[in-house]
Every structure is written in structure tokens, then in C-alpha cells.
Amino acid sequence: MTITEDRAADAATPEIGRARTRKEDARLITGRTRWTDNIQLPGMLHLAMVRSPFAHATITAINTDEARKAPGVVGVVTGADIKDVQGAVANAWPITADQKTPDHLPVVVEHVACAGEIVAVVAARTAAEARDAAELVDVDYDELPAVLDLKEAVKDEVLAHPALGTNTSAVWTLDSAAQGSGTDVEDEIAAARSDGVVIEREFRQQRLIPAFMEPRSTVCDPTGEQMTVWTSTQVPHILRFLVAATTGIPESKVRIIAPDVGGGFGGKLQTTPEEFATIAVARRLGKPCKYTETRSESLLSGHHGRDQWQKLTLSARKDGTVTGLKVELLADLGAYIGVVGGGVPVLGAWMFNSIYKFAAYHFTVRTMLTNKTWVDAYRGAGRPEATFAIERMMDELAAELGRDPLEVREQNWITHDEFPFTSVAGMTYDTGNYEAATAKAKALFGYDELRAEQRRRRESKDPVQLGIGISTFTEMCGLAPSRILGTLNYGAGGWESASIRMLATGKVEVLTGVSPHGQGHETAWSQIVADRLGVPFEDVEVLHGDTQISSKGMDTYGSRSLVVGAEAVVRAADKVIDKAKVVAAHLLEASVDDIEFTAGKFGVKGTDKGVTMPEVALATWTGHNLPDGVEPSLDADATFDPENFSFPHGTHLCAMEVDTETGATSMRKYVCVDDIGTIINPLIVEGQVHGGLVQGIAQALWEGAEYDDQGTLVTGSFVDYTLPTSADTISFVTDHTTSPSTYTALGTKGVGEAGAIASTPAVVNAIVDAVRPLGVDDVVMPCTPERVWKAIQAGRAVSTEGDRDAQPHFDEGAPNQDPGAASPESTSDGSQS
């Protein structure tokens, strides 16, 4: 398919596909890592933020006198002090032309729209002095009524931003009939109502917090020729652009460095109020300043993820063939619209139909403003929400038909010989093989044996029931073709940039515009370049995350680094080879057309003459003997703009045990077989899958950001926002099938988000499957033991269906029956008689 594959086949040990241990590890396992918070500059001041405790308020007065007098305090800065220079926190993707977008100031001047907003900044000699003095800043607030509930917000009775006149930010629609990619969904649903099956459900995607482990930190040194900002971000290039665009500082005067960054998962793709505030205060005081958030500040003020109500209507024929899918979303943006903002649910628009051949599809999302922390991308961004909904619906359809859920999926999915396939949403999937991934997953899982065990346990009325959850997902990766982004009103392109510098000693520097924060790009890019240029893995140095070094880029998110960023690297390498060929031909006294490049060596066809890449690099550097008109440089730049998204897929199978007496759940087995195209480094890929799985499982079982009725985040620390620990999780079985992407030179499809996208519905489907005979057809996430227990007691869906008869939880007169255990919510149709 590609030069790489051909050449790699000849090479003794191709780097691509090798489980290389990571170059990055040496500093990370010895404590020599360069986190932003580690930076100490001479004369540096430390900042502390004064934050609003109210969800919605007007500031009437701020008294900073006491704070200014406190020991070590150099300055106290309010929003009014910097209102013309602080810039703004931007939304790059207004999803409709008339989207309502509230102004988002880094340090608020008058109007507070969510708890945690920055009201003033204290600068002091030490962090402790700054925090002490922050306590002394006296702010008077007039509290305003806050709108917190998403469904309440629709009524517009209380407004999050009174000046906007409504809480609705935008309504965005995709209609297969209107765009010509399918039939009319209402027709399909009407047909199914009279002679088919219609499934209607409403699901809640709870609010999550990305909870990267490194709290965000920013250091700004405003004193050099270029203002230098070190910050724990996924998006140094986007930050540079937005700092320049919103503060008026010339872009050429801004240098952003993302040093080692401790995780992101979308949580660090924002340009943050804290970054802008740090820059503004540092410039005002003319001193380097550092701000590092506490974990509580991070959970409160870093953007959150998900938070949707999803209403779905699926129509099918009686034989199980799906016909129509209608999706109505209500998405909570929180108080402001982040850099992607309403684009997050829109990214899901092409994915609800997933791998299934619907005839008709209609998607609409209403994005809402509320007085809570703003919501933006979190691992998967729109696609986990879509995958959850459709995979839950396919299970519900199977249950309605009384058939095996895997069989119903197979009946409806795109078969491997139907690719390339244009979906009802209008996306063209290039490759995939759902049958192969599913067959492998079933074998690894022991699907038939576990189904048999499930039957036995049902028959024996075992108090611990077994459920099997399925998720045959796909996703779209590789954000994004610039032209498509343009049609969607996105404010930037989706290309990626790379440069390769051939050093005189034969070593190679690779500059990449993507900005890793744990993904192992230094290792994977080295493997790719080593194969491409035929140089040793060790001789490749990958540089990133500093706008002075790698000056162009669109950064890392949306599983784009490999499928877009590495494609630019490959193209830069190919340009180097083309340039080197000319020099090699000259050195070998041959025609360029006769030069072959194989495994790092330029040879002359039909002879054994040859020069190596390092030899050509040295000859080019000396410049003593070059062909006329050839510049003494092999260096090359490339910018790659993808033509399409890529579409990884996979089959995830999960077995959950549910104790029907307590509601406790435990994971028995998890198997996933992903098709992510060509694999560069299996070790890194496995790691991405494992981490994604646990984040997705955590959404299903444990995590949720909760507010009280005052708008205070009650899950504001790691005591209450319960990340899974090693003791909560199990080891996974992961494997792969491979159908290389035809959209990328390397055949890769992206893997960063797959685990998080696929696993949530697999887990919830398993829990529901375990207790479906007890009359349960949904459990709201996170599926805590309490919720599972209540669902069993109620014997019906928590959120959707009307009353129906439940099977008795305990056998009548059984000795372990506890009449006192009836929950107040349990209804009379339960068994607590």
C-alpha cells in the first residue's frame, strides 16, 4: 500500500510495529521531569486567585486594602484593573451563525456566571503568602437566581446570562432527508408504529470532570524580547494565536512552551482564564509570575465534560432490520462556551448511526447555558455520548425482539465487503471489518460459555446474576479536514505541520506541531522516521511543545496526532529523501532517475555503489561538492491537511456480576478487539486502550460531577469525585484486527479515545442484561449499588418507561427477606410486601 510497508518488508527489523519501550520514560521514572510547577525564575512572584463562591452574582465592590498590606504581597489585581488588556477566553466554533455566546473575561469585572470564577488575583513572594492574602480580599456580591438544571434551563424562567435574554445558545440539526444521505425519519418511524418496532428511550449523560493528574500551572515571564509562557496545556499553538488575537500582543512577541504535561484528556485543550490572568498580572507587574491551581480549584474551574439529556427514537422492521434513528439532545454548556463548546455534541452528530445501516437519520442538539462550570471536550468529545446511546438502543431493540443483541447488531451492520460505505449521516467510512473483530472478541471472551452460565444462574435464581454487555463501536478520528471544518463554521484549520532537520553528524531532529502529554510521541515518531529515513531509532530526536522550536501546529486532541501529525512527519521525511537523492546522484555520478533509496541507503540501480543517508547529510553540510544550483540543506517542512476523518472500530465485551440483594456490581471480564489500522507501537497502543477503558468504565460506574441547589460543586475534591483506583479495576484482555486506513499513508486510524468511547455502554449494557429479567431496562449512570438496587426494587427503568409488573426480588417467604429494606422510592409493584 505504501512505500513504508514495502521498504519495511525489506528491512531486517522494521521499527513500525515494534513494541519499543519509551524514550520519554527515563526522566519520568527518575523524577527529572519538567512540569510547569517545577519552574523557578529569579524574582518570580506567585499568584493566588480570589474566586466567587456564588454561582450567579453581581459584584458591587472589591476592597483589596487589607490584602495589599499583607506580608510579601506585591500586587492585588482586579478585573477592572486589567479590563482592557486581559484578553478574552474564546469560542473557536460557533455552531450556528446566530449562536448566543456570552463574553468570557478571564477575571470578571461585574457579572459572575458560575462558582469559581476569578474575581481578583494576588501576587506575592511565596505561594503561601499569596494564598493568605487572597483570604483578605473583601468582595461584595449581589446574589442572583441561578439556573442549574438542564431541563429547567429550557424554560427560560431563570437566565444564566440575563443580558442574552435566553438560555438557549444554539440549535443545530442534521437531517438525512434534507442533505440527501437518507430518507425521512418521521416516515420510517410512522411506518414502524403501524407495522414494526419502535424503541423510545431517554438517557442521561452525566457531567464528568477530566481530572488529569497534574494540576494546571502557568508561568509567564514578560521581561524578555518575546514574552515566554510555560503552561500545562495540550494546545500551545492555539494558545499563542488566541493570546495574540484577544490581547493585541503581536503574535511574534508570544512564545508558548508546553513542557512535560501531566495528562489532559481534553481537559487541557482550553485556553483558560488562569492563563490569561497570569499573563495580564505578570505584564502589569513586569515580573515573572507563576500560578498553580490546587486540586479543588482544578475540579471547580477546569472545564467539565459530557452533560447531556439524550432522547432517542429507533424504528425497525419486525425482522429486526433498523430503519430510522431520531436523536434529540439537550447539551449543557455551563456558564460559558469553551474553545470547542457546542461543537462537542455536534461532533457526535455523525456517530449515533454508528456502524448500522439506517435508512433515515435525524439529529438535533439544543445547547444550553446554565450557571455551572463550563463544559467542553473530554476524551471522546461527543462520540462517547453517541456511542453510548446507540449501543444501549441496540440492546433495547434486541430485548424487545427477544433476540441475542450481537445477532441483531450483525444483521444491521455494514459488512466488510460493503466498504467504502457512505453512512446515513453522510460520512464515508473507508475500511473496517466488524465481523472479524467480533469473531475474535467472542472467542477471547468465551461468549457462548458465559451466555450458558448466565442461563444457569437465571434458572437457579442465583442472587448474583451475570450480565453480558456489548459495544460494537466506531468513531471518527483525525480532526480534521480543514475544508470540512470551514463548512461547519469552525474558526481554524485542521492541518498539521512537521519539519525534519538533517544534522551534519547524521542525527535527525523532528519538529512536530502536535503536543503530547503522555501519549509517547517521542517514541512513536522516532520509529516512523527511523523506518522512513533508514536511520537508527536512537538517532531521531523529536521536538515539540515550544512555539519557538516547532512554530506551526494545531496541537493534540481528537485522536489526531498520529493520523494527522505523523502524516506531516512522513511527508517531510519524503521531501528530505527527494532532496538527498539529488545529492546522492551527484556523489555517485549517476542520474537521479537511477537512484534507489532502500533502508537508509541510496544505491544506483543495477550496481552495488551506494551512499548512506548520514553520508549525504555530511556532504550536504560541508557543501564542498554539490550539484549546481542545489542548496546545502536537506531540511524539509511539510503541512498535511487530511482529506477525511478516519474510522477506527472495535468490539468490546464486558461481563458484570450484579448482586441483586445489594445492588453491588463487579466486573468479571472485559475483552476488546479494536481495529485501529496500522499499529506503530503495540506497547503504546495497549496503554492507550487500557487508560481509555478505565475512564469509560468510570463513567458507567463511579464518576459524576454533582451540584447542590445553590450551584456549589459538591464533588469538588478527590474525596467526593471518585476516580477509580487499582483496587476498583481489573486486568483487561485486549487484541486487534487490522484493516489499514486508506486515508493515511501509514494506514493508521487513531487510538487515543477508543477505549473511553466503547467501554461505557458495554458496562451499562452488562448491568442491565444481568437484571433485565427482574424488570429493569435502564440504570442511570453512574450505576452505583444504590441506583442498581433501586432499579431492581422498582423493577422498571428509572427514567423512561411507565409502570410495569416486576418479577419478585425475593422468593415469597424466603428466609432472608427483610421487610425493613423497602426503600421509600420503591413502588407498590415491587416485591417489598
Added chain:
Amino acid sequence: MTRITMTVDGVSYSDEVEPRTLLVQYLRESLGKTGTVIGCDTSNCGACTVHLDGTSVKSCNVLAVQADGHEVTTIEGLAENGELHPVQQAFHECHALQCGYCTPGMIMQACDVLKNNPDPSEQEIREGLEGNLCRCTGYHNIVKAVQQAAGAMSSSSASSASSAGSAGSQAVSS
């Protein structure tokens, strides 16, 4: 201010500190031991884990003055004679880290788990690391790394009781 004296990674230090200073702040801000990091403000994450007289502690949960007169080992003092500790080596080989933020604390805690139980089961490892959060790896490879390190340490202690801490390991090249 209170004067404290302690040995950190083999070097003796004596400083005046505010009594409220946390051990982790003293390590990072006064001694420049930035290998030890802070991940939370509620003693939940374990990112700050170090050894105090050979036993793991969360250094955000200890005052610097409480460590007065004691011996502290951080991630920066774990490798000996340029050789990685077997747990560090195993984390590298098993890809037990991604962003690496939890890694110093995780490695220090893993050492403690293995000290108390040289041959732990998967479940014992999982329970032993329960106080250390990782958002990247899903723990799968961390557990594997601790199992591998246990094997490496027991075989090296069997072959050479005197150099159990570092035998069998090799430096990571970068």
C-alpha cells in the same frame, strides 16, 4: 520559624521552616526535589509519596517539622550507582506510565508494597496501590510492572542477598 534537620536522598539538610510547611512543600520548594509532586489537597492521590525512614508516606500529609531528625528517600534517590531500581526498570519495560505524573508516587508505593510482601498476588498489589491514583494507564500495566519487579527482586536476592536493591536492573537509555 522552626529549625529542622533531615537527611534526604543521602544528603543532610538543616533549615528554618514555617511550622505549617508540609513535607512535600519543603522537598519541592526548599530542596528543589521536584521529582516529588502534588496532585491533590485531600491526601487522596498519592502523587507525593516518599519513604520516611523506609516506610511510604504521603508527604502532603506530613509536616516538615514531623520529619525533623528523620531520613527521607524520594524518587530522585531511588536509583543507586547509576542503576535503576528494579521497580523503576519494570515500570519502563511494562509501559506502566504515560504522562508520568503519578509515577514517582506510584513507584515509591510499589517499593513499599514489595518490601512488606515480596511475592504479592494481583489482588494484593491492587490493594497495596489503592491510595495512588493514575488517570492514564488504567492500572493494568502498573500491576504488571509490580509483578515483574517482584520477580526480578526475588531472583536477584536469591542470587545475591547483598545487592537485592539494584541487581538485575540496568540503566534506561534515552
